[in-house]
Amino acid sequence: MIEVLRLTHRIRRDPRLSSHVALTARAFLADKIYYSGDRDSKFESSINNTVNRFGGPFEILYVEDALKFVKKRKENGFLIIHTTMYGLKLDGVINKIKASKNILIIIGSERVEPGFYELSDYNVSVTNQPHSEVAALAVFLHMLKNGEEFDHKFKDSKLTINPDKAGKVVVEKR
Amino acid sequence: MIEVLRLTHRIRRDPRLSSHVALTARAFLADKIYYSGDRDSKFESSINNTVNRFGGPFEILYVEDALKFVKKRKENGFLIIHTTMYGLKLDGVINKIKASKNILIIIGSERVEPGFYELSDYNVSVTNQPHSEVAALAVFLHMLKNGEEFDHKFKDSKLTINPDKAGKVVVEKR
Numbered sequence: 001m002i003e004v005l006r007l008t009h010r011i012r013r014d015p016r017l018s019s020h021v022a023l024t025a026r027a028f029l030a031d032k033i034y035y036s037g038d039r040d041s042k043f044e045s046s047i048n049n050t051v052n053r054f055g056g057p058f059e060i061l062y063v064e065d066a067l068k069f070v071k072k073r074k075e076n077g078f079l080i081i082h083t084t085m086y087g088l089k090l091d092g093v094i095n096k097i098k099a100s101k102n103i104l105i106i107i108g109s110e111r112v113e114p115g116f117y118e119l120s121d122y123n124v125s126v127t128n129q130p131h132s133e134v135a136a137l138a139v140f141l142h143m144l145k146n147g148e149e150f151d152h153k154f155k156d157s158k159l160t161i162n163p164d165k166a167g168k169v170v171v172e173k174r
Numbered sequence: 175m176i177e178v179l180r181l182t183h184r185i186r187r188d189p190r191l192s193s194h195v196a197l198t199a200r201a202f203l204a205d206k207i208y209y210s211g212d213r214d215s216k217f218e219s220s221i222n223n224t225v226n227r228f229g230g231p232f233e234i235l236y237v238e239d240a241l242k243f244v245k246k247r248k249e250n251g252f253l254i255i256h257t258t259m260y261g262l263k264l265d266g267v268i269n270k271i272k273a274s275k276n277i278l279i280i281i282g283s284e285r286v287e288p289g290f291y292e293l294s295d296y297n298v299s300v301t302n303q304p305h306s307e308v309a310a311l312a313v314f315l316h317m318l319k320n321g322e323e324f325d326h327k328f329k330d331s332k333l334t335i336n337p338d339k340a341g342k343v344v345v346e347k348r
Contacts, residue, residue, distance in 0.1 A: 017190055020306035027303040050304055086335055086342040091324045117340050127323050128335040130224055131201040132194035135312035138305075142313050149301050150265045161260055161302040166291050168260040 001102045002030045002144070003078070004137065007066055007116070008037035008109050015043060020134045021107055022047045026058040028141035028149045030105070033059070036066035037109075055154025067115050073104045080120045082106040083136045087123035094143050097122060105140065107133045175276045176204045176318070177252070178311065181240055181290070182211035182283050189217060194308045195281055196221045200232040202315035202323045204279070207233070210240035211283075229328025241289050247278045254294045256280040257310045261297035268317050271296060279314065281307045 004025040009018045018035065025033045026047075033047070039062050047060045063069045074080050079100035097103065106116055117123055126136040142149065162169040178199040183192045192209065196217075199207045207221070213236050221234045237243045248254050253274035271277065280290055291297055300310040316323065336343040 013190075016187075017194070020191070020308060023303075023305040024309040027301045027305040027309070054303055086338055086344075088337045088339060089324050091321060120340070123338070123340055125335075125337055127201045127326075128337055129197075129201040129228055129323075129328070131197040132308050132312070134194060134306050134308040135198040135201070138309035138312050139316050142316070147265060149303075150263055152301075154303070161299075163262045163299055163302055164260055164297070165262060166294070166297055170260075 002141070003073070003104045004030045004033045005063065005066060005070065005104060005106050006033060006035040006109065007106065007112060009035045009040060009043065010109070011038045011040050014109060015040070017134065018043055019046060021137060022060060023050060024134055024138050025141070026050070028138055029145050029152060030141060031058065032061060034061050034063045034069065036063045053157070053159050055157030057155065067113065067119070070104065070106065070116065070119050074119060078102045078104045080104050080106065082108070082112070082116050082120035082123045083126060083133065083140060084108060084112065084117075084123050085125050085128050085130060087125040089128075090124050090126050090140060090143065093122055093124060098144060103144070105137065107137055109133065176315070177247070177278045178204045178207045179237065179240060179244065179278060179280045180207060180209040180283065181280065181286060183209045183214060183217065184283070185212045185214050188283060189214070191308065192217055193220060195311060196234060197224060198308055198312050199315070200224070202312055203319050203326060204315060205232065206235060208235050208237045208243065210237045227331070227333050229331030231329065241287065241293070244278065244280065244290065244293050248293060252276045252278045254278050254280065256282070256286070256290050256294035256297045257300060257307065257314060258282060258286065258291075258297050259299050259302050259304060261299040263302075264298050264300050264314060264317065267296055267298060272318060277318070279311065281311055283307065
């Protein structure tokens with residue numbers, strides 16, 4: 001079970017970035033995304049809409065108290081990862097992380113409370129440079145899953161895209 | 175030389191996403207980012223500010239006519255890549271792409287004109303699922319550079335972040 005937690009979503013500031021985080025979580029084979037901050041039904045329904053069209057399973061769920069949620073996941077045996085530009089280099093710890101079956105990946109936004117650093121089994125950097133939580137999540141999951149995302153078939157999809165040299169080949173199930 | 179072209183930037187819609195694209199290009203070792211659409215001095219200065227603090231070389235440049243620009247790059251021997259969920263699977267073509275020294279990677283936004291599909295040597299998908307141009311660029315460059323981004327040292331940086339288990343270790347040059 002691979003779960004992602006997006007911290008402190010802001011409706012005014014983050015709608016597109018949070019969508020990119022959630023869609024990246026799905027495309028790179030996480031099972032669920034949780035988010036805290038502003039509850040946002042538009043965000044949830046746009047992700048659910050993608051799952052309906054392109055397949056699943058994938059869930060989006062709101063979390064009231066993110067710190068309490070992480071504590072509970074840890075009690076339940078999840079390995080807690082926090083992606084941050086300040087953390088240990090991913091290429092040095094990825095093999096240890098792969099040994100765990102249940103992983104929760106915390107994705108920050110703006111300032112992250114110290115509690116999340118303390119609760120995490122690994123604070124992990126995808127380069128120690130400023131860039132993007134979306135990029136960090138994608139490369140983290142790509143390495144965690146050994147590139148499985150390229151061949152994965154989602155279940156119950158209505159639309160499938162067939163790779164093409166120069167066009168758009170969309171196959172619709174009827 | 176690895177260059178990125180971000181198509182049709184919109185000041186109202188895209189400021190944070192375009193920043194994520196540009197910072198991801200830099201962190202994953204592209205040399206330059208070009209962008210078309212709305213000229214945006216705030217976008218440019220925020221990227222230049224990151225280069226000043228965290229090092230380079232990396233450039234951001236505005237392009238008036240993106241299609242003309244791509245044609246010229248192609249004439250100059252650049253391999254043209256367009257990342258799109260409709261394209262050929264990246265894992266199947268990355269080794270051919272690696273053979274080129276000069277590469278231009280086109281990153282779409284909203285609808286991409288057919289001309290870009292036609293001019294591209296490779297239309298490439300980083301999974302045939304909907305997700306994020308930021309994620310696609312990160313995984314593309316990660317695979318192109320064989321993970322070199324983890325050990326890269328940028329030049330003339332004022333700030334360096336040292337990987338740390340649970341804290342923030344920022345080293346400032348004086």
